[in-house]
Amino acid sequence: MAAFYVVVLGNFGSIYHSFVEYVSFIALLGSLFVASGAILIDIDKKGTPLLNVVFLFIGSLIANVIGTTGASMLMIRPFMRVNRGRIKAYHVIFFIFTVSNVGGALTPIGDPPLFMGFLRGIPFFWIITHIWYIWLVTLALILAIFFTIDTINARKEAATSVEHSGTIQFTGLKSLVWLAIIIGSIFLDPNVIPGFPDLKHYGIPLGIREFIMFGICYLAYKTADKKALEGNDFNFHPILEVAFLFVGIFLTMVPALELIAHEAKVYGDQLTPGLFYFGTGSLSAVLDNTPTYLNFLTAALGKYSMDATNPSHILMFIDCPETLKYVVAISAGAVFFGAMTYIGNGPNFMVKSISDQNGLKMPSFFGYVVKYALPILLPIFILVWALFFMIPPGDYALIKADCPKIYEMWKGVAPVVSDTLSTIH
Numbered sequence: 001m002a003a004f005y006v007v008v009l010g011n012f013g014s015i016y017h018s019f020v021e022y023v024s025f026i027a028l029l030g031s032l033f034v035a036s037g038a039i040l041i042d043i044d045k046k047g048t049p050l051l052n053v054v055f056l057f058i059g060s061l062i063a064n065v066i067g068t069t070g071a072s073m074l075m076i077r078p079f080m081r082v083n084r085g086r087i088k089a090y091h092v093i094f095f096i097f098t099v100s101n102v103g104g105a106l107t108p109i110g111d112p113p114l115f116m117g118f119l120r121g122i123p124f125f126w127i128i129t130h131i132w133y134i135w136l137v138t139l140a141l142i143l144a145i146f147f148t149i150d151t152i153n154a155r156k157e158a159a160t161s162v163e164h165s166g167t168i169q170f171t172g173l174k175s176l177v178w179l180a181i182i183i184g185s186i187f188l189d190p191n192v193i194p195g196f197p198d199l200k201h202y203g204i205p206l207g208i209r210e211f212i213m214f215g216i217c218y219l220a221y222k223t224a225d226k227k228a229l230e231g232n233d234f235n236f237h238p239i240l241e242v243a244f245l246f247v248g249i250f251l252t253m254v255p256a257l258e259l260i261a262h263e264a265k266v267y268g269d270q271l272t273p274g275l276f277y278f279g280t281g282s283l284s285a286v287l288d289n290t291p292t293y294l295n296f297l298t299a300a301l302g303k304y305s306m307d308a309t310n311p312s313h314i315l316m317f318i319d320c321p322e323t324l325k326y327v328v329a330i331s332a333g334a335v336f337f338g339a340m341t342y343i344g345n346g347p348n349f350m351v352k353s354i355s356d357q358n359g360l361k362m363p364s365f366f367g368y369v370v371k372y373a374l375p376i377l378l379p380i381f382i383l384v385w386a387l388f389f390m391i392p393p394g395d396y397a398l399i400k401a402d403c404p405k406i407y408e409m410w411k412g413v414a415p416v417v418s419d420t421l422s423t424i425h
Contacts, residue, residue, distance in 0.1 A: 015251060031213040031217050036072075040225070052079075052147075055075070055082065060103025064105075068347050080092070080355070120191075175223075181216060233357065241349060241350075242353075245343065270393075279333070285341050293330060322403065323403065325389075336381060341365065
């Protein structure tokens with residue numbers, strides 16, 4: 001597909017931008033994978049249904065501080081150790097549902113698409129103030145189902161005489177410094193810090209943050225506590241699997257994303273927040289959710305003749321009660337639906353790979369979707385839509401009354417929707 005775009009269509013730009021996004025994606029995932037893998041958390045407790053629910057909830061909160069990738073790599077191994085002797089595939093699958101995906105919906109750090117919204121001008125704490133109740137309901141429903149399943153299975157298990165001290169030990173905490181540097185480097189962007197050096201002016205497509213992240217990959221591994229690496233059975237196989245898998249996804253997703261931009265111009269007035277929720281979500285499940293988020297954000301503003309690359313337009317859009325619901329729907333869809341497949345979000349496949357390496361047989365790609373995602377997640381996501389997003393398009397009369405500037409732009413200017421693939425830079 002990439003060759004077709006370059007050779008036949010002569011469209012090198014879209015493929016080039018997609019590849020640059022891929023490099024940025026791997027820089028972030030790779031650095032978080034190494035830094036988190038060098039921290040050993042040893043919890044000497046018996047894995048009970050209640051403890052597991054608490055574990056998954058705490059992991060979901062942590063995902064908003066160090067990202068879903070960082071939280072997944074930090075928490076998956078201790079989660080499996082706590083449940084040693086009773087762990088089954090569903091434990092890891094619900095870990096993916098919560099810590100690796102839904103949990104990270106509260107802050108721009110939690111998931112890459114939300115960070116791109118932050119770069120476009122959405123204030124850092126805007127998302128948590130507008131989505132926390134949706135996040136809480138969604139997470140509570142998932143954890144309630146998990147608790148029920150885990151309780152039923154726990155009752156079937158034979159009693160053991162193994163004693164647990166109840167202690168929690170940490171090894172390799174010095175790697176928290178590397179995690180902090182990685183998270184801090186995310187904000188090293190000219191769009192966040194005015195005047196910050198932009199390497200594109202020197203013909204370099206990547207930002208300074210990507211070079212920092214690649215450097216930390218090396219330094220974090222070289223300075224890691226060897227006992228922590230051994231305790232975590234650390235190796236590079238999971239991140240290499242993700243790197244090889246996602247290079248294909250990034251290079252073949254361009255046509256689908258360009259189709260979104262085209263159809264949004266044609267049917268913009270008919271698109272409701274619910275359609276944006278399901279549209280962003282369904283494509284985020286099979287493509288990278290960052291460009292999907294950006295293209296739907298562009299389409300949402302384009303409905304009202306606004307430009308998604310203009311921070312003042314973004315601020316007007318999210319301050320208007322009739323239009324901000326589109327951004328909430330897009331944000332929820334991009335983050336939540338990443339749990340629908342192994343490729344919906346970067347950490348998913350890494351968690352699966354770590355589980356496979358530890359001898360836990362995980363379901364196949366289609367087994368995951370058919371046995372778990374469709375019967376468990378899809379009904380929850382439909383319920384979330386019914387509760388929060390089954391609402392009509394923005395009412396132009398209300399927009400005229402409450403948001404006159406948006407109304408004037410919509411009334412006097414042709415819709416603005418970019419034909420080009422939105423990129424991370």
